[in-house]
Amino acid sequence: MNEEKGNEILNENNLSDAVYFIEDGEIEVYTTFEKNEFVLETLYRGSVINQRAIFMQDTMYVNMRCAADVKLLKLEHNTMKKLIEKYEDRSFGRELLIYQNKLLKKESKFPVDYVLHVPKWL
Numbered sequence: 001m002n003e004e005k006g007n008e009i010l011n012e013n014n015l016s017d018a019v020y021f022i023e024d025g026e027i028e029v030y031t032t033f034e035k036n037e038f039v040l041e042t043l044y045r046g047s048v049i050n051q052r053a054i055f056m057q058d059t060m061y062v063n064m065r066c067a068a069d070v071k072l073l074k075l076e077h078n079t080m081k082k083l084i085e086k087y088e089d090r091s092f093g094r095e096l097l098i099y100q101n102k103l104l105k106k107e108s109k110f111p112v113d114y115v116l117h118v119p120k121w122l
Helices: 077-086 091-106
Strands: 008-010 018-024 027-033 036-043 063-066 070-076
């Protein structure tokens, strides 16, 4: 999916029901406090959003918007479930199932859930 600079990707009212892979561009992770906005992080190509929260389907705790034009790959929760079921008899499916079960047993909240890839030029 392609998004333009300034477009909001996720906000505090969304469910964490998909994993996003940033293929190109930059995304700002931000929050607001007392009507002031605070940018917490800038995510670049290669970063991943919601790699744990997808299994919880919890509400987002931060907002994310395009700091530049962005190309994203999106893997929705339902598709992830189908992959686990389809490959449950192979190591790929088993490992995803184990990972999911570990996360669900912890019952942890992930207010900020991403893996940051920092480009070499920074």
